[in-house]
Amino acid sequence: MGQEPGGYRRALDLFEGVVCGVPRDGWDAPSPCDGWTALDVAGHVIAGQYQIRALALGAPPPDPADDPRRQVAGDALMAWRTARKECAAALTPEALRRPVPVGSLGELPLGDYLGAYILEPLVHAWDLARATGQPTRLDPDLVHHAFATAHVVAAPLRAAGRLGPALPAPRGADEQTRLLAFLGRSA
Numbered sequence: 001m002g003q004e005p006g007g008y009r010r011a012l013d014l015f016e017g018v019v020c021g022v023p024r025d026g027w028d029a030p031s032p033c034d035g036w037t038a039l040d041v042a043g044h045v046i047a048g049q050y051q052i053r054a055l056a057l058g059a060p061p062p063d064p065a066d067d068p069r070r071q072v073a074g075d076a077l078m079a080w081r082t083a084r085k086e087c088a089a090a091l092t093p094e095a096l097r098r099p100v101p102v103g104s105l106g107e108l109p110l111g112d113y114l115g116a117y118i119l120e121p122l123v124h125a126w127d128l129a130r131a132t133g134q135p136t137r138l139d140p141d142l143v144h145h146a147f148a149t150a151h152v153v154a155a156p157l158r159a160a161g162r163l164g165p166a167l168p169a170p171r172g173a174d175e176q177t178r179l180l181a182f183l184g185r186s187a
Helices: 006-021 038-057 076-090 093-097 110-117 119-131 140-159 175-182
Strands: 099-101 107-109
Touching: 006 076, 006 110, 006 119, 006 140, 038 076, 038 093, 038 110, 038 119, 093 110, 099 110, 107 110, 110 119, 110 140, 119 140, 119 175, 140 175
Parallel strands: none
Antiparallel strands: 099 107
């Protein structure tokens, strides 16, 4: 088993808890991600695990936004746990030191990249919870770290058409609500 950084592991645990809570008939529910169902959201996060595994192994990473449903053949929870296990096994100390490309930011060691990557499973846990009627309160510490990451990655994602425009947050909103609004989601 690999050496996952703590915040990253906690974000994956939170996402897994939401996947476990999806009712059997809830996978076709529309999600806050435009044009995606709950199953698409799960498939996207599963594909993200395969992307990280590829980075850990020094292989070309797949695009997690490319047809996310194909990642979920059959049972979504089983598909998630398989992807997570395979990814974790690749996160050796050597792999965590491996420099990985981070767009216009250059390169970072994979372990540092995973510290910022918590934004993905965290926000998509909220998307999946929202789509399937589950509680949507996120870990405040993870939200704080994810918000810092969001400020760094939002502009290039918006320019690439992978993130919608920010929405205004209600006056006096908590950090989770502000993060979600910044990412184009209304809590």
